[in-house]
Amino acid sequence: MHRRTFIISAAATAALAAISRKGYSVSGPARLVTGKNKDYRELVRQTIARLGGMPAFVKPGAVVVIKPNIGWDRTPEQGADTHPVIVTTLIELALEAGASTVKVFDRTCNEARMCYVNSGIGPAVEAISDKRVKIFHVEDRHFVNTRITAGKNLNEWPIHKEVLEADCYINVPVAKHHGLSDLTLGLKNNMGVIGGNRGLIHMSLGQKLADLATVIPTKLTVIDATRMLLRHGPQGGRIEDVHVADTLVASTDPVAADAFATTLFGIRPDSIESTARAYELGLGEMDVAKMDIIRLQ
Amino acid sequence: MIFFWLFIQTDYHGTDRIPYAVNIFFRIDPLIGAAAVLASKTLISLIIPSVLFLLSALLFGRWFCGWMCPLGTLLDSIHPLTLGKLTQPGNPRRRLRFVLLVVILASAAFGLPLVGWFDPFSILIRGLAVSIYPGFDAAVSSFFSFTYQHGGTTLNSLTEPVYDALKATILPFRRSAFQWTLISGFFLIAVFFLEKWERRGFCRNVCPLGALYGLTAGVGLFRGRGGDSGCGSCSICRTICRMGAIDDTRKISMTDCNLCMDCIEACPRSIISFSWKNRQTATQPAGNAISRRTFIGAALSGVVLPSLVSAEVTSQNILRLLRPPGAREESEFLxxxxxxxxxxxxxxxxxxHPLLLEAGIAGVFSPVVLPRSGYCEYNCTLCGQVCPTGAIRILTPVQKKRWVIGTATFDKTRCLPYRGVNCMVCEEHCPVPDKAIRFREADTFNPAGMPVVVKQPYLVPDLCIGCGVCEQKCPLPGPSAIRVTAIGETRNPRNADPALMMTDGYSS
Structure with a gap:
């Protein structure tokens, strides 16, 4: 081997390694599917189909965690939690793809049982009555301390064991207003799979959410914008604050999903702290112009 | 068993309605009924069943104590564990319980509630709820937490189904923690220790409910015929009697007998019987349950005690005396x-949580909202539904959302945004749809001295219902930077006008 070829190939390998560490820049532009439909079941099925179909994310025998927002003791019309039909349709798709287990849970803000029942998600998931589907409540014992080596603000935080061990973690936030962070989307929804004193996350919230996203292995983000809570979020409570948009956004890129959903509110994606900080960490694309966007007809 | 099932059912089950609650035991408790009626000077319709139960003692003696009382049943079942003497002959008509009964009823009428200290259901349920049950859960679930976190897949495939089954049946949904847990549970533990000293020691000596039943049964129609001179030196009945109801001449005191019927089986001559027919022939031990002198002394104590207690200063903590939603005005509530x-x-x-001395002697073990430990759920009305005496009224969901437990105030010297750090956790959790906590952007300096723009929270007092979620969720260590006080509470007109309260200095 000549010295020149050695140097060139070594540099090329190093460059490739550097690029692939980021993980997202090598696979082409971030693909994102969005659509609008009053039939939410159909909306979910079409969106996931255009994203490559559930079998692309869920292999036969896989353990799947679907994490909706069940944070508040509010009804579906109030727009504070993910819509039950979106959750159940994703479960159906995962089962059709051959998942061995589908787990559904959230660490709620209000009393957990009231949230599960009144959001409609608990009864809807139980109605599937399939042994492979497990909806359960979060307990302290579920969390394991996890090192966050890429974190700029957080070095360690307890994370739900089932998420870390899942073959496929699907994040299913509801798009809504948030007093502190302006909007709460996918990265903020991850707060439902972390333990500890979550109040402390609110100092430098955007950076901490980005740090957490480096260790929460998100295969798919499905943002529920069927009802958009425009004011008094994240908890809401007034129907007047809810805009019915019948819209869904899905992507394998968690940052792209959040960035695109931000535009639905007429807000610049880079003005959302968590999106901007996650982009800086190389977790995904936030420039809508650079995304490969498929719009359902 | 029914009791324990009801105890576990006293919880949230997917709707804001409780179909079965353990409070039916209080509905049939004539002591509680009498004390509540005397104290509130009103007839509470909830207690009608308890009157029927008391009257049943005229016909069937103290069948309740032997066959129905959950505390008595528990004592009988744990008796072998205490390694106490299996049996111990006693003298019928021990006096203490009658004295307690008179003192409790008299002081209830004169404004000092003492019934909760001695009523067997109060002791049992309070002890279980705030002490034994959480402790049991802690022991069981810490074992399964250990196996879950360190056991690996194989062990977990064995242990997790067991845990799930326990969780679905006897373990609480989540572990509760209480203040003064051991002190509240102490009464129940003390009752267990009495059992070691003497069988049914609590029932024989202390239980004022048993005393009330005993007085009724003693004059009732149902009589037990004991032994006679033909028994010779045999005193098996007297030795095995768990209530000490049989005296040395083998006469059966219906004031004490709880109709366990053990003596009928044990009697070698099979001459013991219980019947209404015995009324003419069977004699009871001589003497009254309580002498006139003792009765008058006890009644006078019951009158004087409330006056002594009313000399106590109880206004110190008045603004932190947050009572459950639907609670009556303080004296009526207590x-x-x-x-x-x-x-x-x-x-x-x-x-x-149970109070200890924060509201004076009269407030011991009464419930108080401690928001830093837990907040009042916006859509929940369960406490009023389980309250056996209506001390906490039943609220409709609409009433509940308007009920003001108190009003929050900020401690701006500790609140983070007032120190230049964004937070807003309280605003996020405020359940009032229009938000009782709002924020405005303000120019200030961060802890490093740099100028920053932060969102600073402020309170809209007219909207705040004092649920306390803000105080609980405040991320600061130690005391919250937002605290709920009783100002503006619905139940107390004196506290109704925040402006008045501020200038009045709330001297109660």
Whole structure:
């Protein structure tokens, strides 16, 4: 081997390694599917189909965690939690793809049982009555301390064991207003799979959410914008604050999903702290112009 | 068994309605009923069943104590564990319980609620709810937490189904923690220790409910015929009697007998019988349950005690005396509350705790909202539904959302945004749809001295209902930077006008 070829190939390998560490820049532009439909079941099925179909994310025998927002003791019309039909349709798709287990849970803000029942998600998931589907409540014992080596603000935080061990973690936030962070989307929804004193996350919230996203292995983000809570979020409570948009956004890129959903509110994606900080960490694309966007007809 | 099933059912089950609650035991408790009626000077319709139960003692003696009382049943079942003497002959008509009965009823009428200290259901449910049950859960679930976290897949495939089954049946949904847990549970533990000293020691000596039943049964129609001179030196009946109801001449005192019927089986001559027909022939031990002198002394104590207690300063903590939603005005609330702890058991936010001396002697073991430990859920009305005496009224969901427990105030010297750090956790959790906590952007300096723009929270007092979620969720260590005080509470007109309260200095 000549010295020149050695140097060139070594540099090329190093460059490739550097690029692939980021993980997202090598696979082409971030693909994102969005659509609008009053039939939410159909909306979910079409969106996931255009994203490559559930079998692309869920292999036969896989353990799947679907994490909706069940944070508040509010009804579906109030727009504070993910819509039950979106959750159940994703479960159906995962089962059709051959998942061995589908787990559904959230660490709620209000009393957990009231949230599960009144959001409609608990009864809807139980109605599937399939042994492979497990909806359960979060307990302290579920969390394991996890090192966050890429974190700029957080070095360690307890994370739900089932998420870390899942073959496929699907994040299913509801798009809504948030007093502190302006909007709460996918990265903020991850707060439902972390333990500890979550109040402390609110100092430098955007950076901490980005740090957490480096260790929460998100295969798919499905943002529920069927009802958009425009004011008094994240908890809401007034129907007047809810805009019915019948819209869904899905992507394998968690940052792209959040960035695109931000535009639905007429807000610049880079003005959302968590999106901007996650982009800086190389977790995904936030420039809508650079995304490969498929719009359902 | 029914009792324990009801105890576990006293919880949230997917709707804001409780179909079965353990409070039916209080509905049939004539002591609680009498004390609540005397204290509140009103007839409470809830207690009608308890009157029927008391009257049943005229016909069937103290069948309740032997066959129905959950505490008595528990004592009988744990008796072998105490390694106490299996049996111990005693003298019928021990006096203490009658004295207690008179003192409790008299002081209830004169404004000092004491029934919760001695009523067997209060002792049992409060002890279980705030002490034994959480402790049991802690022991079981810490074992399964260990196996879950360190056991690996194989062990977990064995242990997790067991844990799930326990969780679905006897373990609480979440672990509650209470203040003064051991002191509240101490009464129940003391009752167990009495059992070691003497069988049914609590029932024989202390139980004022048993005393009330005993007085009724003693003059009732149902009589037991004991032994006679033909028994010779045999005193098996007297030796095995768990209530010490049989005297040395083998006469059966219906004031004490709880109709366990053990003596009928044990009698070698088979001459013991219980019947209405015995009324003419069977004699009871001589003497009255309580002498006139003792009765008058006890009644006078019951009159004087409340006056002594009323000389106590209780206004020190008045602004932190946050009572459950639907609670009556303070003196009426304390008069009716029987300290059973059911509201603390059912409270899904773990907001309700027993008081010790914070509200004076009269307030011991009454429920208080401690927001830093747990807040009042916006859509929940369960505490009023389980309250056996209406000390906490039943609120409709609409009434509940308007009920003001108190009003929050900020401690701006500690609140982070007032120190230049964004936070807003309280605003996020405020359940009032229009938001009682709002924020405005302000120019200030961060802890490093740099100028920053932060969102600073402020309170809209007219909208605040004092649920305390802000105080609980405040991320600061130690005391919250937002605290709920009783100002503006619905139940107390004196506290109704915040402006008045501020200038009045709330001297109560």
């Amino acid at each position: 008069a009716r509350c029987v300290r059973c702890g059911e509201c603390m058991k059912v409270c899904i936010g773990n907001a309700l």
